[in-house]
Amino acid sequence: MDGKIRVGISTCLLGENVRYDGGHKLDRFLRDTLGQYVEWVPVCPEVECGLPIPREAMHLEGDPDNPRLVTLRTKVDHTGRMKEWAAKRLKGLAGEGLVGFVFKSDSPSSGWKAVKVYNENGLNPRKAGVGIFAREFTRAFPLLPVEEEGRLHDPGLRENFIERLFVFKRWQDLMKKPTRGGLVDFHTDHKLLLMAHGPKLLTELGRIVAAAKGTPPGTLYEAYLARLMSGLEQLATVKKNTNALEHIAGYFKKTLSADERAEIKEVIGEYHRGYVPLVVPVTLLKHYVRKYDEPYLRRQYYLNPHPAELMLRNHV
Numbered sequence: 001m002d003g004k005i006r007v008g009i010s011t012c013l014l015g016e017n018v019r020y021d022g023g024h025k026l027d028r029f030l031r032d033t034l035g036q037y038v039e040w041v042p043v044c045p046e047v048e049c050g051l052p053i054p055r056e057a058m059h060l061e062g063d064p065d066n067p068r069l070v071t072l073r074t075k076v077d078h079t080g081r082m083k084e085w086a087a088k089r090l091k092g093l094a095g096e097g098l099v100g101f102v103f104k105s106d107s108p109s110s111g112w113k114a115v116k117v118y119n120e121n122g123l124n125p126r127k128a129g130v131g132i133f134a135r136e137f138t139r140a141f142p143l144l145p146v147e148e149e150g151r152l153h154d155p156g157l158r159e160n161f162i163e164r165l166f167v168f169k170r171w172q173d174l175m176k177k178p179t180r181g182g183l184v185d186f187h188t189d190h191k192l193l194l195m196a197h198g199p200k201l202l203t204e205l206g207r208i209v210a211a212a213k214g215t216p217p218g219t220l221y222e223a224y225l226a227r228l229m230s231g232l233e234q235l236a237t238v239k240k241n242t243n244a245l246e247h248i249a250g251y252f253k254k255t256l257s258a259d260e261r262a263e264i265k266e267v268i269g270e271y272h273r274g275y276v277p278l279v280v281p282v283t284l285l286k287h288y289v290r291k292y293d294e295p296y297l298r299r300q301y302y303l304n305p306h307p308a309e310l311m312l313r314n315h316v
Helices: 028-036 079-093 132-140 155-176 180-189 191-197 199-210 217-232 238-252 258-272 279-292
Strands: 005-010 038-043 058-061 068-071 100-103 115-118 126-129 146-148
Touching (some): 005 155, 028 038, 068 079, 079 132, 155 180, 180 191, 180 217, 191 199, 191 217, 199 217, 238 279, 258 279
Parallel strands (some): 005 038
16 A cells, blocks of 8 residues: 555544543544554544634534534534534545544534434433534545444454455555556455455455446446445454355365364364454464465455554454
């Protein structure tokens, strides 16, 4: 890839004192660990739209599909102000080359999932809303991977999100000089990764690539990316990963000894039964890929989807 990946993030998650109470919500994994591979693009909707620090707390009120952003005590409605600012900020972000965004959970401006929405009297909250800025962002960039920091404490969601960030970055690199041949190479390099998210996804994307010569370039790339990113949102389950691992093992039927094949089968079985994490069978298979210099497998991003230093597959 060309350089670090650029990811938007709620400013408070980087330790900046921008919250309504003058504090922050530093996430050390995001800032210190993932930050080694990411160039963060911080955004604080409430401060950037002109509200002070500290400021009166706010929440969402009304229709969960079209809520209003209202202060708790004085009942000032900041919805229009926030949306007007967001429209301008999103135009700027369109030129930032972002590959995703990490939102602050539960925030009335930046929460992405299950944000509380109160009735007109400020009572009976339902966890059914989306923060005002988060909603506008996902409308403007529907294919970008997004998550919120609270959900990233789940190992499976964390691995999935970061995998999607790096896939999108590789897509960006492809689109710098897009060709049908480049798309074929991109698809080939990701085949086993796609298989781990579902054979149906692999088949459908394969059909798009197979029809490349008869499809206008713009339509071709748009169709492929839309199906790619929607499909990768589905978690790679243990069963699907096992299928991909067994597929890789099949490449060594004629090169490995009986004992070596038995070892691979045993380790994949231990992963399937939940005794060891995914990194164990992947590491063993990568050893044989290097030893026998298997060219097709060497190019597969499934074996190296993101920096090993993040240790994401140690926990799934």
